[in-house]
Amino acid sequence: MTAPTVPPIDNVDTPEPESGAPVGRSKRGRHARTLLLIIGAPILVVVLAFGAFRMFSPHIYSGTVMQAPTAAPSMDGLEWTDGTPVDLAAFDGDVVVLYFGYTYCPDVCPTTLAQVRQSLRRLGDDAERVHVMMVSVDPERDDLARLGDYMSSFGPEFVGATGPIEAIERVASTYGVFFARGEEYDDGGYAMDHTASLMGIDTDGHLRILWPSTLDPDTLAADLDALL
Amino acid sequence: MVLLALGAMAFAIFQPIQVLPRLRLAPGYAMVDQAGASLTSEDGRGVITLYTFVPLECGDECVRVDDTMRSVQRRVAADVDLGDADFRLVTVVLDPDADQADVAAAASGAEWPWITGSADQIENVVGLGFRRSPDPAEFTPSYAIVDGWGMIRGEYRYQTLADDADKLVRHIDVLGGELRNSGGIASFAYGAAHVFQCYP
Numbered sequence: 001m002t003a004p005t006v007p008p009i010d011n012v013d014t015p016e017p018e019s020g021a022p023v024g025r026s027k028r029g030r031h032a033r034t035l036l037l038i039i040g041a042p043i044l045v046v047v048l049a050f051g052a053f054r055m056f057s058p059h060i061y062s063g064t065v066m067q068a069p070t071a072a073p074s075m076d077g078l079e080w081t082d083g084t085p086v087d088l089a090a091f092d093g094d095v096v097v098l099y100f101g102y103t104y105c106p107d108v109c110p111t112t113l114a115q116v117r118q119s120l121r122r123l124g125d126d127a128e129r130v131h132v133m134m135v136s137v138d139p140e141r142d143d144l145a146r147l148g149d150y151m152s153s154f155g156p157e158f159v160g161a162t163g164p165i166e167a168i169e170r171v172a173s174t175y176g177v178f179f180a181r182g183e184e185y186d187d188g189g190y191a192m193d194h195t196a197s198l199m200g201i202d203t204d205g206h207l208r209i210l211w212p213s214t215l216d217p218d219t220l221a222a223d224l225d226a227l228l
Numbered sequence: 229m230v231l232l233a234l235g236a237m238a239f240a241i242f243q244p245i246q247v248l249p250r251l252r253l254a255p256g257y258a259m260v261d262q263a264g265a266s267l268t269s270e271d272g273r274g275v276i277t278l279y280t281f282v283p284l285e286c287g288d289e290c291v292r293v294d295d296t297m298r299s300v301q302r303r304v305a306a307d308v309d310l311g312d313a314d315f316r317l318v319t320v321v322l323d324p325d326a327d328q329a330d331v332a333a334a335a336s337g338a339e340w341p342w343i344t345g346s347a348d349q350i351e352n353v354v355g356l357g358f359r360r361s362p363d364p365a366e367f368t369p370s371y372a373i374v375d376g377w378g379m380i381r382g383e384y385r386y387q388t389l390a391d392d393a394d395k396l397v398r399h400i401d402v403l404g405g406e407l408r409n410s411g412g413i414a415s416f417a418y419g420a421a422h423v424f425q426c427y428p
Binding site for chain 2: 060064065066067068070073166169170172173174175176177178179180193195197199207210
């Protein structure tokens with residue numbers, strides 16, 4: 001007895017076509033592929049373009065962005081409120097919101113810092129990677145303890161720096177900040193006139209962006225999120 | 229989306245709109261002019277400022293710089309539409325602690341502030357801020373355009389074949405175009421011009 005012949009496995013589903021049969025089937029296949037190409041290719045291009053747009057489209061900042069961001073100018077000569085020298089490299093990988101103000105400031109400084117605090121709240125956990133730094137323009141009255149207390153009252157991300165007036169003048173000037181003693185009060189106090197803009201230092205330590213102090217918290221938060 | 233991508237490519241290639249780059253922050257200062265009045269960087273908020281930097285004594289070079297400043301002042305007033313922005317000139321005197329009478333004499337005939345200050349102030353403003361030598365002995369004519377936000381938008385340290393005043397007026401005109409179109413849909417086009425670095 002001989003065993004029945006079993007066709008090779010690869011022939012089971014693809015029997016030899018009868019004469020004339022393969023042409024029509026091949027035509028249908030080609031038509032299907034062409035149709036798929038005509039409909040599918042544009043869809044694929046659109047999907048890819050959309051993906052690329054979503055991936056690479058730059059955030060439109062509300063602040064004024066510098067085209068050629070350079071390393072944030074040195075703060076040599078300034079010290080943190082714990083007495084250690086200021087070194088911005090300690091913030092590499094994080095974002096710094098920089099402000100120049102003073103603790104006796106009656107209105108603009110506390111309002112601006114409060115707005116920044118609201119922005120940080122909108123960032124959620126990412127706020128841990130944002131540091132808000134105020135350089136005092138009033139070293140005569142803002143000693144380390146007072147400045148430290150003032151800044152920490154806004155939150156743990158808020159830090160203060162001060163130093164000799166010559167160092168503050170140099171640092172302020174390089175950040176485009178003017179300050180001068182202003183109005184004298186009857187009680188012996190005085191105001192400090194100063195530039196009230198906020199500046200953003202990005203995760204690479206580059207001075208990247210300038211914000212007006214009047215920017216609303218939502219808008220600032222969106223810019224900070226993009227910087228992160 | 230494809231059209232958008234093609235449009236972006238065309239924009240980058242043909243640069244239908246040009247802008248001046250936002251280079252970096254101009255220095256902050258509070259200095260004194262030839263009349264003894266205080267002038268600060270804050271006074272320039274919302275104002276386009278053309279700066280130059282000169283020693284009190286520099287002969288023909290100083291005359292040429294003054295002529296350029298006057299020419300720019302006249303032509304900007306006559307031909308350039310800056311929208312709501314004002315325009316001003318500022319000459320920074322490189323000699324530290326210069327006598328006010330000497331500054332006033334050097335500035336005679338100039339209808340714009342000539343400011344001076346201490347050696348530290350001049351080093352901070354001219355050396356660190358505008359990044360050029362504050363040493364009067366190393367003077368060469370140079371200019372800087374600063375916008376109303378306090379950003380340096382143009383720096384001109386070396387004389388080129390083009391006339392200094394022509395170049396400065398042309399660039400101030402470019403800045404004026406951006407200011408006039410800083411609102412509405414047009415602001416997006418100007419934003420794109422910055423992204424694609426459409427610089428003159």
